[in-house]
Amino acid sequence: MTSVHAYVARSATEPLVPGTVERREVGPKDVRIDIRWAGVCHSDIHTVRGDWGPQPYPLTVGHEIAGVVAEVGSEVTRYRAGDRVGVGCMVGSCGKCAHCQAGDEQYCVEGMIATYAGTDRDGTVTQGGYSTGVVVDEDFVLRIPDAIPFEKAAPLLCAGITTYSPLKRWGAGPGRKVAIVGMGGLGHLAVKFAHAMGAEVTVLSRTLGKREDGLRLGADHYHATSDPETFQALAGRFDLILNTVSAPIDVDAFLGLLAVDGALVNVGAPGEPLDLHVMSLIGGRRSYAGSMIGGIAETQEMLDYCAGHGIAPEVEIIAADQINQAWDRVLASDVRYRFVIDTTTLAA
Numbered sequence: 001m002t003s004v005h006a007y008v009a010r011s012a013t014e015p016l017v018p019g020t021v022e023r024r025e026v027g028p029k030d031v032r033i034d035i036r037w038a039g040v041c042h043s044d045i046h047t048v049r050g051d052w053g054p055q056p057y058p059l060t061v062g063h064e065i066a067g068v069v070a071e072v073g074s075e076v077t078r079y080r081a082g083d084r085v086g087v088g089c090m091v092g093s094c095g096k097c098a099h100c101q102a103g104d105e106q107y108c109v110e111g112m113i114a115t116y117a118g119t120d121r122d123g124t125v126t127q128g129g130y131s132t133g134v135v136v137d138e139d140f141v142l143r144i145p146d147a148i149p150f151e152k153a154a155p156l157l158c159a160g161i162t163t164y165s166p167l168k169r170w171g172a173g174p175g176r177k178v179a180i181v182g183m184g185g186l187g188h189l190a191v192k193f194a195h196a197m198g199a200e201v202t203v204l205s206r207t208l209g210k211r212e213d214g215l216r217l218g219a220d221h222y223h224a225t226s227d228p229e230t231f232q233a234l235a236g237r238f239d240l241i242l243n244t245v246s247a248p249i250d251v252d253a254f255l256g257l258l259a260v261d262g263a264l265v266n267v268g269a270p271g272e273p274l275d276l277h278v279m280s281l282i283g284g285r286r287s288y289a290g291s292m293i294g295g296i297a298e299t300q301e302m303l304d305y306c307a308g309h310g311i312a313p314e315v316e317i318i319a320a321d322q323i324n325q326a327w328d329r330v331l332a333s334d335v336r337y338r339f340v341i342d343t344t345t346l347a348a
């Protein structure tokens, strides 16, 4: 075992504190990564604060990891020391079930092994990216193309794939009207992807506060959901609405914005049940769906797509001692648009 520097949650209610986590020795198929950048995802906060159920403390979160390969196991073929690599929301799956075989490891019937707060094959609790190093099976390591600025790469590993995958699956492209709900870490990337895919893009945000940014990042239209007029003016308009907000929404109101055969897809995950009048679906052959990250091959495809289309998140770089403050700002939607931890500051 090797100790690495980390920021650690000791409970659901205390601030994160500097500490260490243990990493396993490098096995034959393992890659040891010196973490250089770690994105701050809203899920990190939900998890630590217990919004999604009890957690195994002490816990280090972070599932947007960008780093450099430090060492590879004897059977590793795809990576070598010095490569720029990333790790996202999962670090293992059974590899044998139909979903794993189809490249949907995130829906593994045995359950994917989450990058943090998961149970690893050796029975230990997985610890995430707010740390200076990690050891990961090469099958769950992604290559970061040179064209993506290194300090901006990490958020693509969760926010990027979470939005890219459903936009592609539900056909965002030329001639399609796509709405993105929420202009946060996920939403701003969804705008960039949907625009690059050729769709007509509308942002639906609570206020018009980030309108300038939305239009600059590729949106064609921008509307405030706090204005009831919006729901009348845009009724029946969209082929796809991607909801990136993890707070509860008025589902019927948003379904009313869909055209016939349109789909409302949630990637934000509210902790509480939502109400829905089924007539909102029946009355337009509409769908209400969900989507969770994407498989490993699709995540690599997304990274290569970003490199080819000049897509990267807008980030704000922070030092380790700013993490707790950054979490408060994420909860207040006061970040443009993703915090990234400079992990060299974890060792200080």
Ligand SMILES: [Zn+2]
Pocket: 041, 042, 043, 044, 063, 089, 158, 159
């Ligand atoms: Zn995430």
Ligand SMILES: [Zn+2]
Pocket: 093, 094, 095, 096, 097, 098, 099, 100, 101, 105, 107, 108, 109, 110, 111
């Ligand atoms: Zn599986």
